[in-house]
Amino acid sequence: MTHVPAAPADIRVVLVDDQDLFREGVRVIVDAQEGMSVVGTAGDGVQAVRLVDELTPDVVLMDIRMPELDGVEATRQIFAPDRVARRAAAGASPVRVVVLTTFNLDDRAATAIRHGASGFLLKDTTPVQLRDAIRTVHAGNAVLAPGDLTALMAGSFVAPAPTPAAYLGLTDKEREVFAAVARGLSNTEVGALVFASESTVKTHVGAILRKLSLRDRVQIVVYAHEHGLVA
Template identity: 40%
Template sequence: MLRIMLADDHPMFREGVRSVLDSAEGMTLVGEASNGDEVVRLALELQPDVVLMDIRMPGLNGIEATTRIKASNPAIHVLILTMFRDDASVITAMKAGARGYILKDSEREDIIRAIWAVASGEAIFSGDVAARMIDYATRPVSRLDAFSDLTYREKEVLGLVVEGCSNSDISKRLELSPKTVSNYLTNIYNKLQVADRAEAIAKVKEMEV
């Protein structure tokens, strides 16, 4: 019997997933969490086989929660179940240790199949997410890849800076808070050893020569 935990801050969605699990053979729901801190605590207490993890939650987000759970017990498998399909979310989730990434509008059978796949150690993605992963893996090398100290998200933020986006634009495009964007920029400037936006752009432009 697979022991499942569910982490999502929307009660109605948890209710829907609960009904899916109740009707599935060989699975039992052992706990629910409505925020990142709670799912980390409960996962380490209940030791489920699989955690169904949303990305955007109060407190710790799903990526941070996944990192902490995997660091404490690598045997707990994490399946991301979210509505976000952007490249950065998928890549960072995989780097955090998630074994699968499916969307909330997936069919009941696809969710159940994904749970079994992740529980057996396989990696699984929703169809359109898998297509995006293939596109990401096969796209030409970016000039930003020369900055190996930057994380994927930092490269994404820097790329938008080079395109001329303001902090507000970046916040909307990446669905990040203004403070988070500002923090990313501070990290980028420190890693590139530049003082401001203009110097960062100039440093990227140098890579084109």
Template identity: 45%
Template sequence: MIRVMLVDDQEMIRAGLRAIIGAHPELEVVAEAGDGLAVLRQLDEARPDVVLMDIRMPGIDGVEATRRIRLTRPAERLRILVLTTFDQDENVLQALRAGADGFLSKGAGPTELTDAIVSVAAGDRALSPSAVSAVVEHVVQQRAVDVDPALAARFAELTPREREVVSALTAGLDAAEIAERFCLSPFTVKTHANRAMTKVAARDRAQLVAFAIRAGIRPD
């Protein structure tokens, strides 16, 4: 059973999340907190596997709470999934830099939410399409840089299909949308993306997208 701690300053939102998570056979809500300082006080007693963290809260926000958690609890001990209505690029980047393992919009459906928790608990990263788009937008709007020849050489090792999937990811499409575009199953899309990550030594989908842009790959 995956132990989940809910961190959100709105009780109604916590109640909704509790109902969704409680209905999943692999998940269990073991604690709740209404602000960033409260979560720090409860971690030792609650012993969660995953913290579902809001960003905008009183006291200290979710980014700062994540940063403080990471001072004593590395990702191998505790996973953090940021859940927020604010998906601007700076929020995404700050959360990931602070040590978050995933970023999901509060507009996500119940299945997307529980799948993300299970994925993060298993050691993977979870990024909503809007989060990927924000990362892409940030990279694209940065000062123009020359194509990185070392990264370009890595991406040259991809198969044509893997390259198509990567290009679609840089457009912010999710697995289902890419599957529909190329008449594939979502599982096959994820397989191509995982193989691409392995070939270019990207640790997660966000880094894969950033590497692709630096290698000269852009959305079709």
């Protein structure tokens, strides 16, 4: 486990992988990008959780399969309510996790996303795709297309939980927008479906996130599948 200082304006990245050669290669790629740097590396999930507690990075690149503690459980611990609350109380920016996997539409990746990850990347991704993914999640968006995310969630069955009271508190229009976002539609596509401008859709999405205490559109898709709210 290592950590190094970053420039104040950089996107601060923690890299977690049990293969030294892969970890070093990704570190070189990230450090070569303008506006981002690796501030810590870890070889297993236990070290990863400890580093996130110490460094509160902006983005964590998290391998799925590791000894000691795998990436799914490490992600769950990073987004445990008490840890999230401590980071918020300390004024830290939200931590975003991107799962690294060798398999497309990996069930483990789906579980990690349910625990709070912002998406996944295949390990054979290009340096440009890696750079763009880090910037994308840092901005609060998912690193895979909403339609792919919907397919990933649908392919990883979880028995639906009861419909929460918070969802029942949404307006009729917000429920329409919620259902469309959960299906993986873009704001433009949602607007055409519910007969609203793109800016109005963004306003509705913001209200949905606030009312349901969700972080981003990724979480809307997860929430919908967990509660059986998507066709």
